[in-house]
Amino acid sequence: MKILFSPTSPYVRKCLVTGLELGLNERIALLPSQAHPIQRDRAIIAHNPLGKVPTFFTDDGQVLYDSRVICEYLNDLAGGGLFPAPGPARWAALTLQALGDGMLDAALLARYEDAARPEPLRWEDWKTAQLDKIETALAALDAAPGQLTGGAGRADIGSIAVGCALWYLDLRFADLGWRDRYRQVGAWYAGYGQRPAMQARWSL
Known part of the structure; x- marks a missing residue:
């Protein structure tokens, strides 16, 4: 698995904190990115039309965004309890x-x-x-x-x-x-x- 990374993005951090809580972080590779609200990074847009991080790549080639989707995916993958059952x-x-x-x-x-x-x-x-x-x-x-x-x-x-x-x-x-x-x-x-x-x- 891979994630487009920025060290100061709080939403990237949210995904990585989630991954670490679930014991998955060693399976997530960090990829460099240059996300910016004005100078938009075409390399990101090629995978995520919003041009934002986090953008996440699953092992089977699916591209996920934003942090809410990525975190729920990681929780499901790990069989975790970060998302309680309906109720x-x-x-x-x-x-x-x-x-x-x-x-x-x-x-x-x-x-x-x-x-x-x-x-x-x-x-x-x-x-x-x-x-x-x-x-x-x-x-x-x-x-x-x-x-x-x-x-x-x-x-x-x-x-x-x-x-x-x-x-x-x-x-x-x-x-x-x-x-x-x-x-x-x-x-x-x-x-x-x-x-x-x-x-x-x-x-x-």
């Missing part, structure tokens, strides 16, 4: 995944506003609105920490998505200081972030 636990895990992915979408849009948009065209209100999505998501998690019960001992697709979102906030928005305002989330991540899969670092 309340599954819908809770998938909803938590959607919240984590939504935080990442907002963080990436805020990041692109500074890193990809020419300075004369930057829209500060747009960036502020994206960061506010992160604030309201963190506030919702902090107000109902039961969504993250189990601490470092729990791993499902929801906790992985939120964990990768918090990793990306620390990487790109270190000055956000989210732990000061959302102490319940911070306490959970202090434990969850110590999981071997969350501590792992990947490079080509």
Whole structure:
């Protein structure tokens, strides 16, 4: 199996964390890529018309994207339990995944506003609105920490998505200081972030 890789892509990381939790990472080869929201990589587009990472290649030649599909494929391949069986636990895990992915979408849009948009065209209100999505998501998690019960001992697709979102906030928005305002989330991540899969670092 192969995955188009970027060391700072939180969605690539989400797939690799999932693979490591399932014991599959040694079977996943990392391929270099140059994904960019403006200078689109034609080598990626040849396999994924969206031109985005992660793009994943199965051993039988199928191409999968995005992270939600890739993570579910890996869980099925390993016979894992990161996606609960149909029922309340599954819908809770998938909803938590959607919240984590939504935080990442907002963080990436805020990041692109500074890193990809020419300075004369930057829209500060747009960036502020994206960061506010992160604030309201963190506030919702902090107000109902039961969504993250189990601490470092729990791993499902929801906790992985939120964990990768918090990793990306620390990487790109270190000055956000989210732990000061959302102490319940911070306490959970202090434990969850110590999981071997969350501590792992990947490079080509």
